[in-house]
Amino acid sequence: MPSSDIPTSRPGNGRPSPAAIATVGLRKSYGDKTVLDGIDLHIPAGSVFALLGPNGAGKTTAVKILSTLITADGGQSQVAGHDIATSPDKVRAAIGVTGQFSAVDGLITGEENMLLMADLHHLSKREGRRVSAELLERFDLVDAAGKPAQSYSGGMKRRLDIAMTLVGNPRIIFLDEPTTGLDPRSRHNMWGIIRELVSDGVTVFLTTQYLDEADELADRIAVLDNGKIAAEGTADELKRLIPGGHVRLRFSDPAAYRSAASALHDVARDDEALTLQIPSDGSQRELRFILDRLDSAGIEADELTVHTPDLDDVFFALTSGSSSAQPKEAVR
Amino acid sequence: MSSLALAVRDSSTMLRRNLLHARRYPSLTLNLLLTPIMLLLLFVYIFGDAMSAGIGGGGADRSDYVAYLVPGVLMMTIGGTTIGSAVSVATDMNEGIIARFRTMAIHRGSVLIGHVVGCVLQCLLSVILVGVIALAIGFRSTDATVLEWIAAFGLLVLFSLALTWIAVGMGLISPNAEAASNNALPLIFLPLISTTFVPLDAMPGWFQPIAEYQPFTPAIETLRGLLLGTEIGHNGWLAVAWCLALTVLGYFWSKASFNRDPR
Incomplete structure (x- = not known):
């Protein structure tokens, strides 16, 4: 069989570039509402990818599917080289997820949350204590470690959330709107944290509705609109799409x-x-x-x-078609 | 790690989490204990004379009615405590932490197993608390053999397990805590229409089947027999059958609900 017939390998003599996340034709609908309408992604390992889109564009749904929280209706996806449908547990072992709403246990303390993660990653007691103390220190949570997580501020909860995600040392991290609802200072702190992750060689899949955030952090950006990728490229490539300087x-x-x-x-x-x-x-x-x-x-x-031209121009130019769909959403 | 070792390890981690919740926020469990304790005191001290006169054909004094009442109240305690389990499962499912657990490479069922084992332990603790009150107001089970005591304990565990799995299923299909406590209402309502307060033949004929064909009546009759030496008859097997059937039903129901894509 000629190699060009194998869809996963690139033509020519080069090996396929190692993709941390690859999807083909990803689809999902709830009832008759199509949320994702055939998404193709190829995210190289060690890069930061931003999925940018207005509210309701399907960003969170994409994260939920790729992180094995929900199942797709169609299409194929590989995360860390494993098919999300057939070997979800292998995917889970490689990823960390920080959701839009903080995934911390509010009833127990920050430190107990960390130790819970250490136990679920099957670290030894001593190793678990070491890792959790280290991460609490790194994310400036030492003083709050003994307080119930529900008493934390938004920024602290988000930091604890990421610290918990890092206990398992994941190679791929999904960050679903990591700075939504944070004040400017916490937002910049979060950007610093994300840059640190990247310098450790982690692949970051980020969703955001803030253009400056994508511009600031991402190697590649895809604009998601009405369940479809409206454009994809580096920030500069996207800006070049739009005249306006x-x-x-x-x-x-x-x-x-x-x-x-x-x-x-x-x-x-x-x-x-x-x-x-x-x-x-x-x-x-x-x-x-x-x-x-x-x-x-x-x-x-x-x-x-x-x-x-900034990403705002790109964003409004690319997603302007959705303005006709806005009234429909307002009724909901 | 083998999948069984993984299941045991993750489930015990989840159990520790649930016990931590229960220890830190005991008010839910304690509130649920109020109903059986109030009913116990009400029926002994307020209605006690009339009840024992009615049941014992006029001859029995109040201590006989205490003996009659306590096994049913203990079973009612289990029913009430499991409502707390339905509520805490429903609350938990709305927390982001459960979404995190679902995206981790842990034993899938450990979240539910942690809840179930935690709730069974809470049921037993509640039964002990109510049992101590029962002893204080004059309940005695001195005629029972050690074997009967062990069997009674086993029955309490089995019954707790069965009702807990059903309560967990109810919690999983409830969108929030309020809905869960409504959905779980039968768990405290069924013991009220069982043989907790009066024997079957003291009830109107049309009502007897309703009281008879439900899990509480055979479980109460069996416990009563084990603790007081009254006739158990076919109730023993019926109670075990009910428990096993409810456990299996609740287990598969909960598993299917949990494996469905989250809301």
Whole structure:
């Protein structure tokens, strides 16, 4: 049989790149509502992958399926090289999951939560104590270790949650909206924690509705919209999909505004606000060109801003089609 | 690790978790103990004279009625305690920690086994507490042999196990704690319409089948026989059959509910 007939191997002489997570045609629906409509993913080991999407896009469902919490209706998925449908326990041994809602036992203390995890990972008593003390220290929970977890703040609960996930030393970690509901400081702490995980060589599958978070942390980003992957690539690749970089000049003097508009080519005018938009990639050369033109015409703008397309632009451009589906959701 | 060793290890970890919960938050179990204790005191001290006069054909004094009443109240204690199990299972299933357990490479059934063993232990503790109160108000079982005592203990364990598995199943199908305590109501209601308070032949004829064909009556009659030396007859086998049937039913029901995709 020619090798090109084997779907799992890449054509040519190279071995398939080691994928931590690979899915083909993943589908899931609840009743007649399709949540995931054929998702293909290939996430290399040791990378950070962000699944980005608005609320209700199916991000959590994807995490639940890939972490063996629920079963898919269709498609094939391999996590850590094991099929999630046929050998879920092998998948479970390789992964750690931190959900959207903290998966800690609120009735017992932080330390008891850690020791519970150590017991369930079959560590010896001494090893369990060592690992749990180490992680409590690393996540700044030593002072709170003796208090019931339900008394913790949102950020502390989330830190305990991740610490519990790390007890088993997982190679692949699912983080379902790890910073939702956190204050800015806790959010930045969490980003630091995630970067540390990555430097240890862990594969991170992250879902988020925050674009800056995906931009900040992820090697590759997939935009999920209405159960389908609307776009996938690095943050830069995604940004390149969307035109929209421009220089914006604002004037207070209408005369200066008019002469600037005639001095520059290809401008979009806003006569009411006295602003001009010039398409630009924001490079030094293009900026100098604009400034030279203004100088030689003796015009001074009150304000100059450079706008480069960010993931927000990408996100809104790619998910705008879903606005027709919004009223339906509002009824629910 | 072999799968049996894994099952034992993970289940005992889960049991420790449940006992920790019960120890730290004992109010649920203690509240459930109030019903059997109140009924015991009410029927002995308030209705006691009338009840024993009615049952014993007029001759029996109150201590005879205490003897008659206690075995039923002990079984009712088990029923009441298992309601707590239904509630705590339902509460637990809404916690994120259960989702975590489901994504870990642990013995699948250990979560439920931990709950069941924990609840059986709580049932026995409750039975001992109510038993001490019964002794304090004059209940004696001095005629029973050691063998009968062991058999009585075995019956209490078996009955606790059966009702607990049913309660766990009820907890698993309940969306929240309130629904669980409603769904588990039969566990405290059935002993009220059994032979806990009066014998079968003191009930109206149309009602007797209702009291007779349910798990509490044969279990109570058997326990009464073992502790007091009254006639057990076919009730012994009936009680064991009920227990085994409920255990098997509750086990498979709970297992199927737990293995379903979580809400």
